Amino acid sequence: MSAEIIDGKELAHELRISMKGEVLELKRDGLTPHLTVVLVGEDPASRSYVRGKQKATDETGISSDLIELSVDTSESELLQLIDKLNEDPSVHGILVQLPLPEQIGEQKVIESINPAKDVDGFHPFNIGRMMSGGDTFLPCTPYGILTMLKSKNIPIEGKHVVIIGRSNIVGKPVGQLLLNENATVTYCHSRTKDLKNHTTKADILIVAVGKPNVIKADYVKQGCTVIDVGVNRLDDGSLTGDVDFESVKHTASYITPVPRGVGPMTITMLLKNTIKAAKGLSDN
Numbered sequence: 149m150s151a152e153i154i155d156g157k158e159l160a161h162e163l164r165i166s167m168k169g170e171v172l173e174l175k176r177d178g179l180t181p182h183l184t185v186v187l188v189g190e191d192p193a194s195r196s197y198v199r200g201k202q203k204a205t206d207e208t209g210i211s212s213d214l215i216e217l218s219v220d221t222s223e224s225e226l227l228q229l230i231d232k233l234n235e236d237p238s239v240h241g242i243l244v245q246l247p248l249p250e251q252i253g254e255q256k257v258i259e260s261i262n263p264a265k266d267v268d269g270f271h272p273f274n275i276g277r278m279m280s281g282g283d284t285f286l287p288c289t290p291y292g293i294l295t296m297l298k299s300k301n302i303p304i305e306g307k308h309v310v311i312i313g314r315s316n317i318v319g320k321p322v323g324q325l326l327l328n329e330n331a332t333v334t335y336c337h338s339r340t341k342d343l344k345n346h347t348t349k350a351d352i353l354i355v356a357v358g359k360p361n362v363i364k365a366d367y368v369k370q371g372c373t374v375i376d377v378g379v380n381r382l383d384d385g386s387l388t389g390d391v392d393f394e395s396v397k398h399t400a401s402y403i404t405p406v407p408r409g410v411g412p413m414t415i416t417m418l419l420k421n422t423i424k425a426a427k428g429l430s431d432n
């Protein structure tokens with residue numbers, strides 16, 4: 149038996165069509181959602197993601213601009229720019245591409261963004277709101293994963309979700325989001341002992357490690373849903389996930405591929421958050 153593939157690219161496409169309609173209506177009312185992306189330095193991977201984001205905004209009629217700063221930009225220069233964007237009423241969403249050069253404190257930058265424009269959902273205000281279940285910008289990758297699970301009606305309530313990875317942008321928030329959906333959540337990470345003992349108990353396994361092929365079929369329970377968040381660029385230029393797709397697809401019941409899986413959904417949720425920002429985050 150082979151798992152059903154959750155096609156993130158296809159789902160992203162469907163969602164973008166409906167967002168395009170929504171953007172058109174907002175424009176008729178004189179409101180064009182606008183996203184400003186800030187890119188510091190020349191990292192080729194970052195450049196490629198940023199291009200993907202711009203293509204996506206164009207596709208849905210969201211307006212966007214890219215501010216490119218040199219790799220030696222100081223922290224205070226970047227903070228000044230963010231202040232200016234925070235004050236600019238024509239800018240609804242601000243995304244500062246991560247990682248940043250080492251002279252710039254990432255957390256300081258994240259905390260300087262007006263939470264009402266924080267379409268990445270990385271500001272502590274929005275993280276806190278997510279934890280208490282309030283209206284907020286959900287971080288894009290976790291939000292994309294939740295949307296993929298729901299699109300296939302994969303049950304979450306009462307299910308055992310195992311997450312490998314505890315980053316602030318993927319591992320931690322995806323666990324919180326699925327906890328809000330009444331899952332039982334286990335976090336695994338680099339210091340976890342006997343990883344396999346945990347992963348083989350998962351109904352839903354979320355892998356965000358950043359190393360190719362770390363999860364093989366013997367780490368996965370029969371019928372498990374496997375979500376691969378890995379984006380690993382191989383020497384030949386191709387992109388691969390953290391999961392050994394070819395072996396795991398025979399054990400899992402659902403599996404996400406890389407490319408065409410979580411990545412396109414991440415960008416789609418960014419568009420969704422930008423539209424939400426333009427409409428204004430409610431303050432309850």
Ligand SMILES: Nc1nc(=O)c2c([nH]1)NC[C@@H]1CN(c3ccc(C(=O)N[C@@H](CCC(=O)O)C(=O)O)cc3)C=[N+]21
Pocket residue numbers: 196197200243244245246247268288379387406407408409410411412413414415
């Ligand atoms: N402030 C900030 N917000 C982010 O959301 C953010 C970030 N910084 N830094 C980097 C990571 C990574 N990320 C990806 C988004 C889309 C794809 C994606 O669409 N990938 C395509 C393939 C693209 C290709 O072939 O290059 C796919 O998986 O099918 C991948 C990775 C967002 N990130």
